[in-house]
Amino acid sequence: MCGINGIFSHNKQSYLPQVQQMNKAMAHRGPDDKGTFSSDYITLGHQRLSIIDLSSAGHQPMHTPDQRYTIVYNGEIYNFPDIKKELNYPFQSQTDTEVILAAWQTWGNACLHKLNGMFTFAIWDDKEKSLTLVRDRLGIKPLYYFYDNEKLLFSSELRSLLASNLIPRQIDPEGLTDYLRYQTVQAPNTIVKNVRMLEPGSYLEIKADKKSLITKKWWHIDKCQSEVPGSYQEVKAEVAKRFYASVERRLVADVPFGAFLSGGIDSSAVVGAMAQVSNRQVKTFNISFAEKEFSEAKYASHIAQLHQTDHTEINLSPNDFLRELPNALNAIDHPSGDGPNTWVVSKVTKQAGVTMALSGLGGDELFAGYPIFNRMAKLESYKALYRLPLGLRKTLGSALQKVKPGVASNKMKALLSLKNYDFATQYSISRQVLLDDRVNQLLHTPAQSPHLPIELLKSFSLNDKSILTKVSISEVSTYMQNVLLRDSDQMSMAHALEVRVPFLDHELVEFMLSVPDKFKYPHSPKKLLVDALPHLLPDYIVNRQKMGFVFPWSEWLKKDLYELGTHHISQLAQRPYFKVDALTDLWTQFNNNNPSVTYSRLWPLIVLNHWMEKNEID
CATH class of the missing domain: 3.60.20.10 (Aminohydrolase, N-terminal nucleophile (Ntn) domain)
Known part of the structure; x- marks a missing residue:
């Protein structure tokens, strides 16, 4: 690397x-x-x-x-x-x-x-x-x-x-x-x-x-195809075969290596496969928090003990993170709403003498792990709603917004206000952080540029794809590539740490995009992956609440990081693109616990201003 x-x-x-x-x-x-x-x-x-x-x-x-x-x-x-x-x-x-x-x-x-x-x-x-x-x-x-x-x-x-x-x-x-x-x-x-x-x-x-x-x-994600056997047993066997082959390929290195271990399904599968195919003890790394409700340490510890890894637990308090945050922000190459978590775990991994680490990134995208898979499947099944008059649908959306205010109801209102059902537009709205009406409130010049994810997805050949495959292609081509992979690269390479991603072996990807929906999500997320690797994924890992590398941002931004947030929101508001009152009001709404203004709506703005200051961007 x-x-x-x-x-x-x-x-x-x-x-x-x-x-x-x-x-x-x-x-x-x-x-x-x-x-x-x-x-x-x-x-x-x-x-x-x-x-x-x-x-x-x-x-x-x-x-x-x-x-x-x-x-x-x-x-x-x-x-x-x-x-x-x-x-x-x-x-x-x-x-x-x-x-x-x-x-x-x-x-x-x-x-x-x-x-x-x-x-x-x-x-x-x-x-x-x-x-x-x-x-x-x-x-x-x-x-x-x-x-x-x-x-x-x-x-x-x-x-x-x-x-x-x-x-x-x-x-x-x-x-x-x-x-x-x-x-x-x-x-x-x-x-x-x-x-x-x-x-x-x-x-x-x-x-x-x-x-x-x-x-x-030279490669098209929407056109790749792979031969898929007809029975579930054969599909499971093929998934296991390709996954193990992918992990084994990624263990070739002349330097010490390890793995990020959250204790979730994806990272647990990677670590378990590493332990089985490697001829040396695997080093694993986990972030834990003083706030127990955010900590996954016990699950990661279970997996580490199961596979006898050399395990390092990184325990963070808000003060620890506050000390590291300036360095993490300085490491951002292209602004993004994600990344400091990878910066922290990469730092400790590198300090432990590891130069290459495997990550579970990509498992959710291939095996229908995110809630958006279920949401989009439901929206697809409710297409008949769009036969109702547009005015009636808008009224329903407004009523839902009043009864249950929040991000989800705001997005549902936007979805119901569309003239027709359209997968690319429905998906993109579901993935938006700030909806267009909010963006237009913040900017002096209303947003007129097309939605790039919508244009990209409409350029793909998706009409013959099943709904879960459509979502997989969309997730991989938008959120994963432009947030997760970009952040993984810039934050790990800030420490000269190479991160490899077994789930994104193109032979595994091509196979999974060809697998019928009935095998991917019959009743629970990532069931095919779990069934294919039962000996690597104990019940207490499979059935626990999904968390991922989640930081308690909302609590931190209102307390320990309040001054940082106030500084950057105030500075950003002074830049010529933004309306001062609208941006400062957004920060106030967040701190007053407005359910429609969550931390994920504010953090990207804080990152943006920091990045512009550091790089002297006009």
């Missing part, structure tokens, strides 16, 4: 000083080595975190023997030994980097379909004078870029692009609207004007003699 960056110039200008500054800005991603390469049209930079082949043979940028191809790469290819056997190439290292380079030289971009892993990389072709940027199927690793018809800048981190001082530090108005709606910005947009993200499963090409970018999808 590493950090990559570079600058391509149509006019052959050298940008070595700028790339060195970009490297410096993300040195935390790769403290083991650094390198640059500069030639006509191209300057590349790399920061290395050594995971496989720790020797100097893994130095990047890396070249083919004939010097035609040069690569900078961030990620892990888990099946690289198998690919290596297919190649006739004079290998000089044991790295997966060199395998990608050799595969590209042999097969070109067709090699992408052979890769199993998480990755972004850039390959310079000195003969064709072309640069290709590539991102993995599921967007596990980020890649940002900026193009102004003269030069293309790219990097693993947004702050690295900003460090070049070649990009205007301006908020993108559409990105801001998207952020207020969804606590993130949907790729390919970002919060910074004219900075884009390469979309998952895509590659980008640019050539010296053509002032245009070509982007193409």
